[in-house]
Amino acid sequence: MRRYYPCEQVRAAEAPLLAALPEGTLMRRAAFGLARVAATELRARTGSVAGRRVSLLVGSGDNGGDALWAGAFLRRRGVAVTALLLDPERAHRAGAAALRTAGGRLVPADPGRIGDPDLVLDGIVGISGRGPLRPAAATVVEQITAPIVAVDTPSGVDPDTGAVDGPAVTAAVTVTFGAYKPVHVLAPARCGRVELVDIGLELPPSHLVAAEPAEIGAIWPVPGADDDKYSQGVVGIVAGSARFPGAGVLCAGGAVAATSGMVRYAGSAAPVVLARFPEVVAAPSFAEAGRVQAWVFGPGGGTDHQAADTLREVLATDLPVLIDADGLTLLSRQPELVRGRDAPTLLTPHAGEFARLTGRRPEPDRVTAVRALAADWGVHVLLKGRSTLIANPDGHVFVNEAGGSWAATAGAGDVLSGMIGALMSAGMAPDLAGAAGARAHAVAADTAARGGADGAGAPTSASAILDRVPAAVRRLRSMAES
Numbered sequence: 339m340r341r342y343y344p345c346e347q348v349r350a351a352e353a354p355l356l357a358a359l360p361e362g363t364l365m366r367r368a369a370f371g372l373a374r375v376a377a378t379e380l381r382a383r384t385g386s387v388a389g390r391r392v393s394l395l396v397g398s399g400d401n402g403g404d405a406l407w408a409g410a411f412l413r414r415r416g417v418a419v420t421a422l423l424l425d426p427e428r429a430h431r432a433g434a435a436a437l438r439t440a441g442g443r444l445v446p447a448d449p450g451r452i453g454d455p456d457l458v459l460d461g462i463v464g465i466s467g468r469g470p471l472r473p474a475a476a477t478v479v480e481q482i483t484a485p486i487v488a489v490d491t492p493s494g495v496d497p498d499t500g501a502v503d504g505p506a507v508t509a510a511v512t513v514t515f516g517a518y519k520p521v522h523v524l525a526p527a528r529c530g531r532v533e534l535v536d537i538g539l540e541l542p543p544s545h546l547v548a549a550e551p552a553e554i555g556a557i558w559p560v561p562g563a564d565d566d567k568y569s570q571g572v573v574g575i576v577a578g579s580a581r582f583p584g585a586g587v588l589c590a591g592g593a594v595a596a597t598s599g600m601v602r603y604a605g606s607a608a609p610v611v612l613a614r615f616p617e618v619v620a621a622p623s624f625a626e627a628g629r630v631q632a633w634v635f636g637p638g639g640g641t642d643h644q645a646a647d648t649l650r651e652v653l654a655t656d657l658p659v660l661i662d663a664d665g666l667t668l669l670s671r672q673p674e675l676v677r678g679r680d681a682p683t684l685l686t687p688h689a690g691e692f693a694r695l696t697g698r699r700p701e702p703d704r705v706t707a708v709r710a711l712a713a714d715w716g717v718h719v720l721l722k723g724r725s726t727l728i729a730n731p732d733g734h735v736f737v738n739e740a741g742g743s744w745a746a747t748a749g750a751g752d753v754l755s756g757m758i759g760a761l762m763s764a765g766m767a768p769d770l771a772g773a774a775g776a777r778a779h780a781v782a783a784d785t786a787a788r789g790g791a792d793g794a795g796a797p798t799s800a801s802a803i804l805d806r807v808p809a810a811v812r813r814l815r816s817m818a819e820s
């Protein structure tokens with residue numbers, strides 16, 4: 339599991355070390371690790387380190403201090419280093435002295451002085467950064483064409499929420515110190531590749547956690563020697579309608595692809611579902627569907643009275659239930675249907691459906707927003723996005739960073755809810771099922787977009803994603819076995 343720590347937790351963990359160690363020790367540990375990554379990046383991009391040119395963007399705090407010390411270490415490897423001081427009077431004194439002693443140049447930051455560096459270190463702000471880049475910094479950053487290595491966090495991006503509301507750095511690499519921060523998983527396009535430098539911090543478990551792909555592969559349910567179609571969990575799909583039969587097909591298909599357990603379908607799209615997936619056991623209505631271990635309700639099911647009555651019947655069971663799409667619209671009209679429900683309940687909104695449920699969109703602090711909904715309603719909530727968040731009522735949040743946005747296509751959510759519902763019927767807790775389903779779904783989308791190769795991707799579709807789910811599960815399980 340990879341844990342992400344809010345900035346105030348990092349500061350609290352740094353405090354005793356700062357008090358116990360000689361002044362500047364932590365910073366030099368951080369800067370040495372930063373210089374090592376920068377040198378590796380230089381070699382990878384230019385073929386050498388000595389003789390290359392690195393510019394430092396230096397702010398007024400310790401983030402700038404990290405960059406200055408890293409510049410001093412790079413100087414010792416023969417790199418030409420120029421520090422652009424955004425606030426010369428307040429630049430970190432010891433760092434500036436170290437760079438000067440090592441033969442580095444320190445000049446006031448000016449767009450005309452950027453030169454032609456091979457690499458830039460962003461030491462403008464780190465975990466004390468708030469809001470977008472200020473005009474002077476923004477003017478310099480927008481002139482930069484060289485790859486940027488962000489020091490700790492990309493400046494101008496909120497370190498706790500990943501929110502960007504103005505000019506901000508886009509880094510090729512982010513070198514962070516002591517612990518990953520939420521920005522590193524919530525703003526992947528701004529951080530680039532994230533490298534962690536250990537500076538000896540001791541941290542308690544955090545509430546924001548990413549399951550590693552191999553961990554998901556290790557828990558994915560597969561048939562055992564004594565299993566049959568029932569024992570692996572039967573999932574019931576209430577989705578699709580005469581108006582939107584496709585959602586029923588995609589949702590049932592997601593469930594069929596995810597596990598070997600039986601899939602029951604209940605609804606008016608049964609003929610088209612069976613035509614695509616003859617292994618599904620279909621019934622024309624929920625009441626006639628037969629026994630299951632978990633229900634999925636909502637995709638393409640409509641929001642009329644009949645759908646509302648069926649939702650009420652589904653929630654009246656003591657079974658785990660996943661509610662998506664039209665089901666969330668119905669729920670936004672009658673939240674009392676799930677409040678205080680004892681059986682596990684997972685809502686899977688995108689940002690717009692989240693706003694329909696709560697009256698406001700989840701941005702800019704999506705983690706706090708999804709934790710609040712889960713705690714307030716006593717349910718699990720999967721908030722879709724490039725970084726999908728899965729909160730349980732106790733405040734724990736799984737995060738799955740998809741690595742791209744190929745799944746942003748019509749019907750992909752229907753496939754996902756079927757996959758997660760099947761995992762829930764196999765006995766997985768809703769949040770873990772959400773994290774596992776989201777990971778496999780993201781791998782399937784990436785594979786569908788790239789055609790299974792490693793090259794550039796192309797736009798894909800929900801049906802193509804669905805077809806790649808088995809390959810995605812195989813890849814995750816292979817990672818667990820390697």
Ligand SMILES: NC(=O)C1=CN([C@@H]2O[C@H](COP(=O)(O)OP(=O)(O)OC[C@H]3O[C@@H](n4cnc5c(N)ncnc54)[C@H](O)[C@@H]3O)[C@@H](O)[C@H]2O)[C@H](O)CC1
Nearest residue numbers: 364365368399400401463464465466467468469470490515
């Ligand atoms: N504590 C340690 O020994 C270590 C810290 N590390 C590095 O320190 C930074 C955090 O440093 P801090 O001095 O708290 O603040 P910053 O450098 O992040 O910010 C400086 C200063 O900038 C102002 N500011 C806030 N927002 C903006 C903005 N949008 N634009 C411009 N200026 C802004 C505000 O006044 C801040 O105080 C941490 O990230 C690490 O890089 C080492 O990691 C380990 C040792």
Ligand SMILES: [K+]
Nearest residue numbers: 460463489491
């Ligand atoms: K930074």
